[in-house]
Amino acid sequence: MDSVMDSVVVPASQQALGIRQVSEETGLSIDTLRWYERVGLLPLVERASDGRRRYPPDALRFIRLVQALRRTGMPVADVRQFIELGGGELANHPERMALLERQCAQIEERMVELRDDLAVVQAKIETYRDLIARGLDCEDDLPDDMVEQLQADELLAGTLPAVPRRQR
Amino acid sequence: MDSVMDSVVVPASQQALGIRQVSEETGLSIDTLRWYERVGLLPLVERASDGRRRYPPDALRFIRLVQALRRTGMPVADVRQFIELGGGELANHPERMALLERQCAQIEERMVELRDDLAVVQAKIETYRDLIARGLDCEDDLPDDMVEQLQADELLAGTLPAVPRRQR
DNA sequence: GGTTGCGCTGGAGTGCACTCCAGCTCCTAG
DNA sequence: CTAGGAGCTGGAGTGCACTCCAGCGCAACC
Numbered sequence: 001m002d003s004v005m006d007s008v009v010v011p012a013s014q015q016a017l018g019i020r021q022v023s024e025e026t027g028l029s030i031d032t033l034r035w036y037e038r039v040g041l042l043p044l045v046e047r048a049s050d051g052r053r054r055y056p057p058d059a060l061r062f063i064r065l066v067q068a069l070r071r072t073g074m075p076v077a078d079v080r081q082f083i084e085l086g087g088g089e090l091a092n093h094p095e096r097m098a099l100l101e102r103q104c105a106q107i108e109e110r111m112v113e114l115r116d117d118l119a120v121v122q123a124k125i126e127t128y129r130d131l132i133a134r135g136l137d138c139e140d141d142l143p144d145d146m147v148e149q150l151q152a153d154e155l156l157a158g159t160l161p162a163v164p165r166r167q168r
Numbered sequence: 169m170d171s172v173m174d175s176v177v178v179p180a181s182q183q184a185l186g187i188r189q190v191s192e193e194t195g196l197s198i199d200t201l202r203w204y205e206r207v208g209l210l211p212l213v214e215r216a217s218d219g220r221r222r223y224p225p226d227a228l229r230f231i232r233l234v235q236a237l238r239r240t241g242m243p244v245a246d247v248r249q250f251i252e253l254g255g256g257e258l259a260n261h262p263e264r265m266a267l268l269e270r271q272c273a274q275i276e277e278r279m280v281e282l283r284d285d286l287a288v289v290q291a292k293i294e295t296y297r298d299l300i301a302r303g304l305d306c307e308d309d310l311p312d313d314m315v316e317q318l319q320a321d322e323l324l325a326g327t328l329p330a331v332p333r334r335q336r
Numbered sequence: 337g338g339t340t341g342c343g344c345t346g347g348a349g350t351g352c353a354c355t356c357c358a359g360c361t362c363c364t365a366g
Numbered sequence: 367c368t369a370g371g372a373g374c375t376g377g378a379g380t381g382c383a384c385t386c387c388a389g390c391g392c393a394a395c396c
Contacts, residue, residue, distance in 0.1 A: 068285035090299075103289055117235075
């Protein structure tokens with residue numbers, strides 16, 4: 001009985017979703033979902049009899065791929081191109097694959113860049129840690145030339161305040 | 169003699185750079201460098217007597233920090249805020265450090281996201297590899313239901329072409 | 337001494353990716 | 367039967383981060 005209910009009447013959670021659910025599920029705004037569809041990023045959205053969007057579960061998986069491409073820096077226009085390759089059936093698979101492989105390469109570059117940039121920021125944090133340690137230790141008895149030294153440090157660390165220096 | 173020339177007359181490569189050199193060095197366009205300065209991202213640019221920009225080597229290091237922040241997703245407005253904290257001297261160091269630490273956390277999140285998205289794209293590539301292997305193997309003797317099977321695969325893999333299916 | 341090249345300025349323009357809106361339809365609850 | 371809520375459409379608007387441009391100044395070279 002249960003099984004009849006579950007599998008025949010309502011195939012449960014596998015049913016098409018409304019736009020609101022998809023929005024919550026994916027983190028894309030409702031407006032963005034509609035816009036993606038308009039510009040051709042989401043070809044497989046169906047409609048209920050009253051005109052409302054129904055997203056089959058497949059669409060959800062598809063959206064996640066689109067999100068992955070977008071988040072990793074592929075412009076909307078390129079994503080659309082990738083999707084348009086769907087019309088030509090089998091023949092286009094190698095082309096689509098090549099496109100994805102190019103994207104993978106870019107993601108990897110991006111990761112390297114990100115690692116480097118992280119290192120830069122962390123290095124900068126270290127210099128602050130130093131400056132604070134040395135600066136706050138003796139906060140009240142800094143001789144003038146120590147202050148100058150700190151400024152020089154900061155300068156060397158690449159963070160000059162917009163203050164004239166070297167004069168006076 | 170050589171050493172006198174090098175160290176006294178021209179401290180060599182350590183001298184201030186023109187905007188063109190900085191542009192080439194950093195990859196930022198000349199326009200962008202000027203614009204960054206206008207909006208307050210580059211406080212330490214000096215001018216030659218004829219009004220042209222001279223970038224001390226410190227500026228170069230500073231620009232690299234700015235680039236790291238920008239590339240890792242910090243909005244220009246936030247970078248400016250960070251820089252404006254420079255005016256207040258020592259007292260602001262903890263705040264600046266905190267700002268950078270927040271940014272670090274975000275970078276790490278971004279890296280995780282990137283890794284996940286890469287996995288999604290790679291998974292998709294795998295499905296294409298499969299489809300191609302199976303599809304191209306028997307390109308000419310595909311029975312109709314095999315074609316259907318491939319389309320279903322593609323659907324499952326999340327890449328439905330904008331073609332009516334299931335009907336007929 | 338003209339002209340060529342590089343740089344300067346303030347302001348306008350561009351491209352991208354959404355985001356918002358007015359006015360409509362449909363459905364449901366009271 | 368009406369009021370409210372969710373969704374729909376086409377089109378306009380927004381925010382960000384540059385990018386381009388006209389008109390000018392200076393310096394060097396021919």
